[in-house]
Amino acid sequence: MSFRVLITDSMHPVCEEVLHGHDMETVVAINSAPDELAAISANVDAWIIRSGTTISEEMIETAAKLKVIGRAGVGVDNVDLGAATKRGVLVLNAPEGNTISTAEHTMALLLSLSRKISAASASLRSGEWNRKAFTGTELFEKTLGIAGAGKIGKAVAQRARAFGMRILAFDPVLASDVADGLGISLVSMDTLLAESDFITVHTPLNASTRGLIDSEALAKCKDGVGIINCARGGIVDETALLEALNSGKVGGAALDVYSIEPPSAELSGLLVHENVVATPHIAASTDEAQEKVARQVAEQVVHALRDEPVSTAVNLTVALADVQPEVKSYLALAARLGTFVSSLMNGHAERLITGCRGQLLQPHGALLEVAVLKGFFTNLNTSPVNYVNAPLLAKEAGLHSGYETHDVETGFSSRLDVELLTDGKRIQVSGTVFGDDEPLLVRINDYRLEVRPEGVILLYQNNDRPGMLAGVGAVLARNGINIASLALGRRSKGEDALTAINVDENIPDVVLSEIGALEGVYGVHTIELPT
Numbered sequence: 001m002s003f004r005v006l007i008t009d010s011m012h013p014v015c016e017e018v019l020h021g022h023d024m025e026t027v028v029a030i031n032s033a034p035d036e037l038a039a040i041s042a043n044v045d046a047w048i049i050r051s052g053t054t055i056s057e058e059m060i061e062t063a064a065k066l067k068v069i070g071r072a073g074v075g076v077d078n079v080d081l082g083a084a085t086k087r088g089v090l091v092l093n094a095p096e097g098n099t100i101s102t103a104e105h106t107m108a109l110l111l112s113l114s115r116k117i118s119a120a121s122a123s124l125r126s127g128e129w130n131r132k133a134f135t136g137t138e139l140f141e142k143t144l145g146i147a148g149a150g151k152i153g154k155a156v157a158q159r160a161r162a163f164g165m166r167i168l169a170f171d172p173v174l175a176s177d178v179a180d181g182l183g184i185s186l187v188s189m190d191t192l193l194a195e196s197d198f199i200t201v202h203t204p205l206n207a208s209t210r211g212l213i214d215s216e217a218l219a220k221c222k223d224g225v226g227i228i229n230c231a232r233g234g235i236v237d238e239t240a241l242l243e244a245l246n247s248g249k250v251g252g253a254a255l256d257v258y259s260i261e262p263p264s265a266e267l268s269g270l271l272v273h274e275n276v277v278a279t280p281h282i283a284a285s286t287d288e289a290q291e292k293v294a295r296q297v298a299e300q301v302v303h304a305l306r307d308e309p310v311s312t313a314v315n316l317t318v319a320l321a322d323v324q325p326e327v328k329s330y331l332a333l334a335a336r337l338g339t340f341v342s343s344l345m346n347g348h349a350e351r352l353i354t355g356c357r358g359q360l361l362q363p364h365g366a367l368l369e370v371a372v373l374k375g376f377f378t379n380l381n382t383s384p385v386n387y388v389n390a391p392l393l394a395k396e397a398g399l400h401s402g403y404e405t406h407d408v409e410t411g412f413s414s415r416l417d418v419e420l421l422t423d424g425k426r427i428q429v430s431g432t433v434f435g436d437d438e439p440l441l442v443r444i445n446d447y448r449l450e451v452r453p454e455g456v457i458l459l460y461q462n463n464d465r466p467g468m469l470a471g472v473g474a475v476l477a478r479n480g481i482n483i484a485s486l487a488l489g490r491r492s493k494g495e496d497a498l499t500a501i502n503v504d505e506n507i508p509d510v511v512l513s514e515i516g517a518l519e520g521v522y523g524v525h526t527i528e529l530p531t
Contacts (some may be wrong), residue, residue, distance in 0.1 A: 003305045006041055008032070009050035011072060012291045018298035024305075048072060049079075057083035068092065068304045070297040073284075074383050076314050084315060091314040092300045095383040096151065099290030103155035105283035106200055106230045109254035110160075113149045113198070113226045116252075118277045137197075140164040145196030147212060148203035148231070149174045149184060150382055156200060157184050168192050171421075172342075173349050173380055175398025186348065193220040198228065205232035205381045206443045207456075208343060209530040210526035211509060215240035224251035230283040231382060233258040241353030242270045251275065256283045292340045308345050313386050323465035326433070327364050330416055333439040334430045336453040336529050337418040340376025340429055340441070343527040344459075347423035352394070352401045353374060355430075365403035373401055373416055415442070437528055447498040449489030458501040458526045463520035464494055476503065479511045 004025045007015065016026050027039070029040050041047065041063040042281060048070040049055065055069060057080045069079055071093040082093050098452045104329050112118050115136035116200075123130055135432050146153045149171040157167045169179065170189045179186045189212075192199065204208045213227060214237040227250055229236045238259055244250040254277040262272060271278050282422060296312070303310045317517070334354065342354075354369040356362050373390035381393065394401050412432050420427045430443035431453060441451040444459070451457065458476075462468040476483060482504040490497040518526040 001305070003045040004043065004398060005046040005301060007048045008037070009048075009052040009072075010289075011048065011050065012294035014291050015048065015072065015294035015298045018295055021300065022302045024302065041066070045305055046070060048297055048301060049323055051075070051078060054078040055084075056080055059331075060084055060087055060089060066107040068301050070094075070301040071314075072290075072293045072297040074098065077527045080398045081315055090304050090310070092297060092304060092310060092312050093314055094293035094296035094300070094390075095297055095312060097133060099151045099155055100284040101286040101289035102230055103159060104153050104158050104226060104286075105279075106152075106202075107159050107257060108142075109228050109230065109277055109279070110139070110198060110200070110226070112277045113228065113252045114142075115256045119274055141166065142145060142197040143168060143195055145169070145192040145199040146171075146184070147189070147192065147199065147201045148209075148382070149179070149182075150202060150380075152231075152382065152436070153200075154182055154184075154508075155200035156202065157182055161393050164192075168196060171397075172345050172347065173377075173397040173399055175350075176348070178396070187278075189217075190220060194222070196225065197222065198226040200228040201231050201235045201279040202382065203231060203235060204380065205234050206379055207506070207526050210234050211237045213237060213241070214509070217244065218244045220250060221249070224250075226251055227253045227348065229254075230256045233261060238267060240269055242273065245270075245273050245275055252277070255279070311389070315386070324359055327367075329437045329439065330361060330364075330414065332367060333433060333453070334368045334371035334416055334418075335375030336439065337416060337431055337441075338372040338377075339379045339529055340453065340527055341420040341427045342376045342379040344427050344525060345420060345422055347425060349376075349397075349399050349420060349422050351421040352399060352510045353417075353419045354401075354403040354420075355419065356408055357406045357413035357417065358412065359417060360414045361406040366407055368416065369401060369403040395506055412442075441500075444489070444498060444500070446491055447489030449487040449498065449500060451487045451500040452485060452502055454502070454529050455484070455531045456503050456506055457529065458503055458507060458515075459498070459523075459525045459527060460515065460521055461496050461498055461523040464490055465520065468497075468518075468520055469499065472499070472501070472515055475511065475514050475518070476482065476507075478503075479508070479514075481505055481507060481511065492525055 002023055005019050007026060007028045019026050027040060045065055046068040050072045060083045066360050069089055069091045074093060074095045076091060076093055079091055108236045116134040120134040141164055143166045146157055146169040149169040160167055167184045168187050169184045170192045176186055184282050212235050218240055241253055252275040256279045300310050300312050354372045356365045356368055370387050370390055374385050374387055375386045377390055377393045417430045417431055426444050431440050431441050439453055441453050482500040484504055486501040488497055488499050512524055
């Protein structure tokens with residue numbers, strides 16, 4: 001059977017070569033008018049894009065025969081995943097094609113930073129010959145700190161070792177035996193900051209990593225430290241970075257990504273700073289990377305159209321089609337519980353166990369375990385995580401996972417438990433689904449309470465005495481943060497309590513610090529879950 005594949009962005013020629021080699025017809029429509037595109041897409045089986053095309057819900061509905069969307073790259077924020085999933089359209093990406101290119105660009109920035117190449121080149125082009133002004137620093141025997149040792153972080157470590165560098169890494173998931181095999185010393189973030197000559201970040205951007213390198217972190221660094229960011233804008237606090245550059249605390253910075261892209265006028269001082277190397281988000285922009293992602297997405301689309309196994313599914317509608325609706329609700333809950341425990345994690349993850357209570361859940365333990373892993377790694381990984389790659393990510397990180405089945409406890413027909421062991425400490429959460437697909441958290445560690453696992457959740461412990469909630473509420477009100485709902489839990493009268501508050505917007509770090517400074521309040525966290 002022949003299939004028609006629509007391509008609406010410039011693609012490496014290998015994409016069409018692969019498709020034609022499997023007897024697929026291609027329709028290339030770049031920069032087409034909306035009406036023309038709607039007419040073309042109505043009669044295609046697959047649609048391949050890069051970042052230039054945004055596929056909306058309306059476009060998905062118009063493409064009546066559409067079965068597969070392929071994104072030649074990692075991010076799928078330009079595809080309405082909810083609409084695609086609702087329609088049963090499988091969305092695929094090509095997450096690994098840019099690993100080497102990004103790692104090499106990181107090394108290029110590291111070398112440019114250490115040898116002042118950008119400034120020296122500009123000086124020479126302006127007619128100067130000032131060799132003494134550009135005395136550099138060897139990488140040999142220097143310490144490189146890697147925040148986030150996923151695929152790209154590991155690739156950077158491998159290349160930096162060839163320069164004779166000492167490699168430190170902070171990664172809450174990577175197991176020590178895996179790190180040892182890569183020549184990486186796992187350390188705390190504070191140790192990484194204090195001992196590194198250069199620091200490069202390779203984490204996702206989420207609530208726990210936004211502003212990871214801020215003024216407080218930079219104050220802990222060596223004088224003259226070099227900062228590199230090829231990951232996501234916002235991980236490095238740009239205002240704090242500029243202040244540290246001006247003071248001399250940071251000796252130089254190399255940036256490929258920015259909190260606003262293209263960078264706003266507010267960043268002009270940073271971009272023109274004499275000790276900054278800046279590139280326009282080009283870490284993945286190599287011929288080789290573009291060929292790899294084009295080839296991978298084409299091959300995945302071919303497999304999907306032929307109902308063959310795929311390995312880069314972003315949604316898994318097809319694979320989960322036979323699961324009964326009640327279990328699907330628990331799969332969504334499982335992913336949220338996985339994200340929840342990863343947000344509370346402090347230390348290295350060692351073991352993640354999914355507990356399935358009740359007759360509904362017991363036959364689906366393996367699938368629920370994968371759903372928990374999916375949520376867990378989504379909060380920690382720079383690339384999209386799905387049901388296919390989540391177990392592989394756990395294996396690569398050396399994280400031991402499994403599932404257990406138990407009889408249901410009184411009061412619940414079904415309950416899902418997730419337990420995370422980190423450096424000898426346990427984090428335990430439980431949830432269930434009530435009524436019309438309403439998920440609820442019903443236990444956090446030893447505290448029983450009912451929390452809606454969605455949106456932004458403020459979580460803290462406090463002394464069990466009058467006025468505690470009022471104090472926190474006053475801080476939120478003063479900062480214009482609205483409370484949507486809240487839940488309180490305590491083991492017994494007079495013991496410390498746990499409070500969970502659903503709020504309508506993100507809580508800035510300065511507000512969290514203000515809450516944490518209240519007498520009797522401690523262990524303050526924010527958790528971001530899908531709405």
